[in-house]
Amino acid sequence: MGLGEALKGAITRFMSRGRHDKEALEELIRDIQRALLSADVHVELVMEISDRIRRRAAEVTPPPGVSRREMVFKIVFDELVQLLGGAHGPYKPLKKPTVLMVVGIQGSGKTTSVAKLAHYFSRNGYRVGVVCADTYRPAAYQQLQQLLAEKNIPVLGEPESDDAVGIAKKGVEILRQQGAEIIIVDTAGRHKDQESLMSELKEIQKLIQPDEVVLVLDSTIGQRARSQAEAFHKVAGVGWVMLTKMDTSARAGGALSAVAATGAPVRFIGTGERLEDIETFSADRYLTRLLGMPDLVSLVERVKLAEVSFSESSAERMLSGRFTIEEMVRQARELTKMGPLEKIISSLPIPGAKSQQLDDLEAQVRRWEAIVNSMTPEERRDPTIIDSSRARRIARGAGVSEKDVKRLIKQYSEMRRLMKRLKRDAGRIPKGLLEGLMRRGIGGPLEG
Ligand SMILES: Nc1nc2c(ncn2[C@@H]2O[C@H](COP(=O)(O)OP(=O)(O)OP(=O)(O)O)[C@@H](O)[C@H]2O)c(=O)[nH]1
Ligand SMILES: [Mg+2]
Structure with a gap:
């Protein structure tokens, strides 16, 4: 059973119980714990979220027209949104220039996402530059250039060189000098082996000192997302996540664990192959999709308005x-x-x-x-x-x-x-x- 179904089951059981009392609440919390633990969410996070739900449920006074049970559902929803990295406004770079280093395994959608992000930021008024530091994938540089053709966004790289670290360093330096406000560095996903990939990433990171490491995760890979996220997080410290291929996947539950595992929020999602197919991520919309319970979710809206x-x-x-x-x-x-x-x-x-x-x-x-x-x-x-x-x-x-x-x-x-x-x-x-x-x-x- 996927995480979505497990949570849905827990909530349905709770909402259909005759009485709302302490016992019902404890059962709900146990069900949620079980659902999260079996989806590999870290036990500490699970305990934290349980405590918060219990405490908030005890303290809350529902607004007029909202039952206590509905209020508890709203609290659970809120807490799950928090678990997903919280509700965020649109992404804003921390400072200028902000250097983003984009990492992820082969085929996860890094290069596409780099181009999408560059285009997105550029359309939002930032001066953007891109560096291709992938010397493994054939024609990686050309791919990036093609994606951003005629977008007036500089794409730096050295197709003839195999010194990814050197390319990254030089590229970032040049773009800084040119006054870029956001610099995005694409890295390799394929390599001789995982170890050499990771050590290359580490070295690039050491040299270019990115402000944020962006992990690109394929949303279709389910539970494997977690181990991937952890591996990259251990090496580079993931700042935020871009979840790709949301258009082809209904199994985004694994991503929840991945996000919970790293503590890094999802900030953008990819929803197609075109440059325009990018959306800023909203944890509550995502959760709605995961739970597949539009009625209950519109209830959250109602409670919000009543508050x-x-x-x-x-x-x-x-x-x-x-x-x-x-x-x-x-x-x-x-x-x-x-x-x-x-x-x-x-x-x-x-x-x-x-x-x-x-x-x-x-x-x-x-x-x-x-x-x-x-x-x-x-x-x-x-x-x-x-x-x-x-x-x-x-x-x-x-x-x-x-x-x-x-x-x-x-x-x-x-x-x-x-x-x-x-x-x-x-x-x-x-x-x-x-x-x-x-x-x-x-x-x-x-x-x-
Ligand atoms: N449907 C869909 N396809 C996507 C999305 N993002 C990327 N892709 C496709 O996924 C495939 C791989 O994308 P790339 O951007 O080349 O992946 P990568 O991580 O850079 O791959 P390597 O550089 O080889 O490690 C391409 O066919 C993309 O068009 C998305 O959000 N939706
Ligand atoms: Mg690539």
């Missing part, structure tokens, strides 16, 4: 200073999904809040989303660079007026300023205040 929208983590994120304009708009969107807005709003101690209508909020948030979508990544990171000509461009792209763009930016800087102020009093923020501020803020700048 107070300002979860601890988003309040924390907002207060920790990493409050981006995207985050603000995302939070605003969350608020519009909350249902009986009038009721919530009128319960807030904010003058003027009562008059806001759901329709207004919807329309405003939609405008905000359009505006943020029309910004470049750079502008999203730092909206203060948006001058009049940028604002005009953004407004045109979003189909709104320039004034709308300026209002949003003003709103954002106001919110940020408030966040900073609130941070000082973090311990004493009354419940609901942040949410109230956001709601109020959707209507327009807080002051003036």
Whole structure:
């Protein structure tokens, strides 16, 4: 029985039990433990996840309209998502330049993935360069060049040389000098033997000092993914995983163990042979696929909506200073999904809040989303660079007026300023205040 089925069985049993009590919870935890252990998830991780489910289930108070049983399911789902490396926003390089060294066994899809990643990053506004340090596969360099033909992305390599280490070092150096922001190094998958492959990788790593080692794993290989992941992890320390061939595989369960074994999250998946067939990975979507229980998963959505929208983590994120304009708009969107807005709003101690209508909020948030979508990544990171000509461009792209763009930016800087102020009093923020501020803020700048 695969991991997906085992987890599904555990959850179905739990959901169909007549009573929800301690005994039912313990049975569920035991079933989950068994499922994870038989899929080779490390015993320590299994114990950790069990403890967390038990503790959270004991502490939680379900929101109105959600049963305790549903709430427990939501907790289990959350914890499994965490096990998969957590929910991540889109991948952002740690620093510039970021050097990624891509490793994996023969045929796993490394070279294809290197090209896909390069193309993806380039389309997201980064200057990207690629190095082919695979001297074993015949025509490895040509393959990479062909994949990226006419994409305006430099592909460095020396087809005549067999010094992979030297090629990697030189290639990275040249791309650094050329001002590349993300440098991706493709490595060999085939070799004389496993040992010589690993020692070559080690040597390349030592010389180029990559910021992150990316493991490419074929999702169709099932349980073998784990030993592969461990072998590479031991040698090079895997930073994150790209899971390939998700289009041809329904057996992605092995990958779960692999990810759990290394503690490295999956950040991207490959979904076909073309350059465009790449998706940022979302642990919850993946889990949905693995469990194959759309009904229960939409239940998770329902519980999410019923929960107070300002979860601890988003309040924390907002207060920790990493409050981006995207985050603000995302939070605003969350608020519009909350249902009986009038009721919530009128319960807030904010003058003027009562008059806001759901329709207004919807329309405003939609405008905000359009505006943020029309910004470049750079502008999203730092909206203060948006001058009049940028604002005009953004407004045109979003189909709104320039004034709308300026209002949003003003709103954002106001919110940020408030966040900073609130941070000082973090311990004493009354419940609901942040949410109230956001709601109020959707209507327009807080002051003036
Ligand atoms: N369907 C599908 N095929 C893929 C995907 N990624 C890679 N492939 C195919 O898998 C095969 C091997 O891909 P490569 O990128 O050459 O694999 P590699 O790991 O670089 O192989 P070596 O360099 O020989 O070790 C090719 O036929 C790719 O088109 C994917 O996400 N979906
Ligand atoms: Mg290759």
